[in-house]
Amino acid sequence: MSLPSTDTAVTYPDGDLTSTGAVVFVQPLDDGRTAVVLDRTAFHPVDPVWPDQPADAGTITVDGRAYEVVDAVVGATDGTTLHVGDAPVRTGTEGWAFVVCHLVQDATGIEPGAAAAVSVDPARRHALSAGHTACHLASLALNDALPGLWTKEVAVDGRGRPNFDQLAITSSRILEGGSVDEYRIGKSLRKKGFAAADLPARLDEVTAAANRTLADWIASGAAISIVREGGRPGLGDRRRWHAELPDGVVEIPCGGTHLRSLTELAGADIHLDLAETEGAVVLTMRTTAHLA
Numbered sequence: 001m002s003l004p005s006t007d008t009a010v011t012y013p014d015g016d017l018t019s020t021g022a023v024v025f026v027q028p029l030d031d032g033r034t035a036v037v038l039d040r041t042a043f044h045p046v047d048p049v050w051p052d053q054p055a056d057a058g059t060i061t062v063d064g065r066a067y068e069v070v071d072a073v074v075g076a077t078d079g080t081t082l083h084v085g086d087a088p089v090r091t092g093t094e095g096w097a098f099v100v101c102h103l104v105q106d107a108t109g110i111e112p113g114a115a116a117a118v119s120v121d122p123a124r125r126h127a128l129s130a131g132h133t134a135c136h137l138a139s140l141a142l143n144d145a146l147p148g149l150w151t152k153e154v155a156v157d158g159r160g161r162p163n164f165d166q167l168a169i170t171s172s173r174i175l176e177g178g179s180v181d182e183y184r185i186g187k188s189l190r191k192k193g194f195a196a197a198d199l200p201a202r203l204d205e206v207t208a209a210a211n212r213t214l215a216d217w218i219a220s221g222a223a224i225s226i227v228r229e230g231g232r233p234g235l236g237d238r239r240r241w242h243a244e245l246p247d248g249v250v251e252i253p254c255g256g257t258h259l260r261s262l263t264e265l266a267g268a269d270i271h272l273d274l275a276e277t278e279g280a281v282v283l284t285m286r287t288t289a290h291l292a
C-alpha cells in the first residue's frame with residue numbers, strides 16, 4: 001500500500017451527497033480510530049488550518065457493510081508520511097497531496113482497492129450549507145455597514161467596500177443554521193484607519209443596516225455556486241463562492257458547501273457584541289439563517 005500521490009477528487013462543492021470510489025489508503029491512528037482515504041468523495045472534511053465548516057456526518061459502505069464516519073479531516077502527504085489533521089503546510093501547497101481522511105472506529109474489512117460508496121447525512125449538510133451561505137452574506141453586509149468608520153483607504157471586498165471582514169477576522173465557525181465570526185480590533189486595525197472608538201455608539205445602527213442589506217439580498221433569490229479554479233477536482237485546488245447579488249457578482253475564496261439559491265432562505269440576521277480584552281476590542285457576529 002503506497003501513500004496517495006494525488007488529491008482526493010471532491011464532489012461536495014457541487015452539492016453531492018453520495019459518491020462512489022475506491023479505497024486508496026488506510027492508516028490506523030494512535031487513538032484506535034482508522035483514517036480511510038478514497039480516490040473520490042462527497043464527504044466534506046474539516047480543515048484544521050482554518051476550521052470554519054465542520055465535517056459532514058454519514059457512512060462509507062464497503063462490501064455491503066456500512067461504516068459510520070465519526071469525523072473527517074484534511075490529510076496531507078509529501079510521499080513520506082500521511083499527516084492526518086495536522087498537516088505542516090497549508091492546504092493546496094505545491095508538492096503535497098491533500099486527501100479527505102474519513103475516520104472510522106473499526107476498519108475491519110476495509111482494504112485498499114475495494115469499491116466504496118459514500119453517503120452524507122442530508123439534513124446536517126443542508127443546515128451547514130445554510131449556515132455557511134448566511135456567513136458569507138453576513139460578512140459582506142457587515143462590510144457594507146461599516147464604511148463610515150474608516151478614515152483611510154484599505155483593501156476592498158468584491159463589492160468595493162473596505163474589507164473589515166478580511167482585515168479583522170480571527171475565527172469563523174459555521175454551525176447548523178448559522179455562524180459565529182470573531183473580529184479583533186487592535187492597534188494595527190486602528191493604524192489602518194478604523195475608528196474603533198466610535199463603534200460602540202454606532203453598533204445598533206450598523207446592525208440594523210447590515211440586517212436590511214441581508215433582507216434585500218435574500219428577497220432577490222440570488223443564485224449561489226462554487227467555481228473551481230481551472231475546473232480542477234482536487235481537495236487542495238482553489239475554489240470560490242460565487243453569488244449573483246442584485247448589485248453584481250461577488251466571489252469569496254471558499255472550501256465549504258453552500259445553498260444553490262437564496263430562495264432556500266426565508267431570512268437571515270446578525271447580532272453584534274463587543275467585548276474588551278488586553279489592548280483590543282473583540283467584535284462577535286452571530287448569524288442566524290432561517291430556512292424557507
Ligand SMILES: [Zn+2]
Nearest residue numbers: 253254255256
Ligand atoms: Zn466559505
